[in-house]
Amino acid sequence: MGSLFLKLFLWLWLTGIIIAGAFVVSWHHWAPASSLPSQAELEQVAEEISNLYAEEGGWGAVHGYLRSLSRDQKLRFVLLGQDELATRGMQRRMLRGLSQQDREILLDTAEDRGRLNGMLYKRVVVDFAGAHDFYLIALHPVEGLGGLPVWLRAVIALAVTGGLAGGLAAYLSRPLRRLRRASQALASGDLHARVPVVERGGDEIAALGRDFNAMAERLESLVEAQNRLLRDISHELRSPLSRLQVALELARRETSGDSNALAKMENDIERMDQLIGQLLTLARLESGAGASNMESVDLHELIGQVCEDAQFEAQASGCNVLKEDGPHLQITGDRHLLRSALENVLRNALRYTPAGGVINVAWQRDQDGIWVSVIDSGPGVSEERLNDLFEPFVRLSAARERDSGSCGLGLAIVRRAVQAHGGSVAAHNRPQGGLEVRFWLPLKGPAS
Structure with a gap:
């Protein structure tokens, strides 16, 4: 019985035989004069x-x-x-x-x-x-069923046929429900999701389950290879970068006076160091080793520290960071990842806010978590590209990317860090101008 068609055929045939048999038996019991002489x-x-x-x-x-x-x-x-x-x-x-x-x-x-x-x-x-x-x-x-009230006979008939139909529906839909749960798990990022199926034989649904498992294994291997490549490249670049920094410091000591070439070289080295750090962070989050050091974090204090650091960068570009006085809350999370997420959102806002602009940071609590909102005064993002904003290495528009020095990893790290805590993040353009990045975090950390 390897074919789904054969299963459906036999089940329906059996159901028809049972219904016909029940009809014959019921007619025998219910016929009003069946036991009387002619x-x-x-x-x-x-x-x-x-x-x-x-x-x-x-x-x-x-x-x-x-x-x-x-x-x-x-x-x-x-x-x-x-x-x-x-x-x-x-x-x-x-x-x-x-x-x-x-x-x-x-x-x-x-x-x-x-x-x-x-x-x-x-x-x-x-x-x-x-x-x-x-x-x-x-x-x-x-005698028999004929002695029962009509309504009770109807209830019995409905119960019998309903039981048969329910058994048939459960039998046929169980593998589909398993496949659906595995698909949802894979879509949510669980690359280990598989469907329990037999290795050989079975019907079309079993074959579909094997195809799904093969696809999931291929995706897992590709993602793992990509993450491994990012980690390897990042580590390999760290060593020569460290040697460049040492050589630059020695050159500065031996060179008298001010050297613009050395300053530019130092700036490029710092940007490469930041890029490698972001690559390592992103690779770690993509591999599933995300929020591991869970602790109680004072969110009011953490946001204050990040905003204070960002204000120094804002003054250099002629803009300002305004922090609203939000509630004092304790949240369960990885302090390093939470700080990285906040810093990357603010750094992205600083990068695209023009001189004289303002960046607003606000947060508020809902029933189960907290919303954090960062609003810049930049040009915004086209509506059709908002969903791509949190993808790594994505270049959006010339208005936001020109001379920004961005490599497209900051907001990708934000999304992975927030998801590692069981939260969500989104961005939208404001009618009065600017982009708002808004993310939600559960107060008790990610669900186990």
Whole structure:
């Protein structure tokens, strides 16, 4: 049974067989006259008791014959009429379950067959040599499901068919639900997500699960190779960069006077050092070794320190950093990563805020976490490129990138650092101008 089509076919076929069988069984139990004699048989009994009455000239032989037909059987034959003498000699056993009201109903009803108080009945008129208004009535108790109320039979039928349908739906949808959960985990960054499937055989869903696992393994290997390349390059560049810094310091000591070439070289070395540091941080976050040193962090104090440091850089470019007086909060997180995220957001805002501009930093608490907002006075970003703002090495627009010295890693580190804490980050253009970067962090740290 390796094909999904074959499974569907067999399940539906089995369901059809069960439904058909249930219909046959229910019809057998619910058919109103299935346990009663046929009309011809009942008329034959009526003719026989009519002849007995004519030959014997009394009711005794008639009652005895009806008792013999009803002995040790669920099927009973009773004789009812307007003349009480005709039924007075009837044994109690033959009239059990028939009240006086039931007898009157059987005599007065226009239906010659039907159901009455849990009994199926069928009647014919008996001719006793001119004595009219006599009925021979065959009675049989309702058995099986037919004895249940209609609403209860409907509930049973719904429960049985619903159980079959539920089993079928659960059986067919279980592997799809597993595949969906694995896809969601992979999309959220869990590169180890796999679908439990058999290595060979199975139906189309099992084959799809194997294809998904192969894709996930390929993605994991590619991402791991990329991160390993970033780490290796960064470490390899660190050593010659350190030697350049030492050589630059020695050259400065040996050179008399002011040297613009040495100053430019020092600036380039510092930028390369920052780039390598960012590459190492990004590679560490991409590898999943993110928020590892969790501790209680005073967010008010941390934001104050970062804003104070950023103010020195702002003064050099002729702009200003304004920090609102937000709430004093303790947050569980990695202090180094949180500081790196705040510094990169502020450094990005400083890079694109013109002289005389203002950068506003604000934060507020919601039910489960805290929102941090940084607003610059720069040119903003085109709407279609806002989602690319947090991707590494992405160059957006000439207005924001010209002479900025940016390599496109700062906001990528921000997103990875915030996600490592179980938070989220987004950016949008403000109607009055400027870009707002806003991220949310849970107060209790990432969920385990």
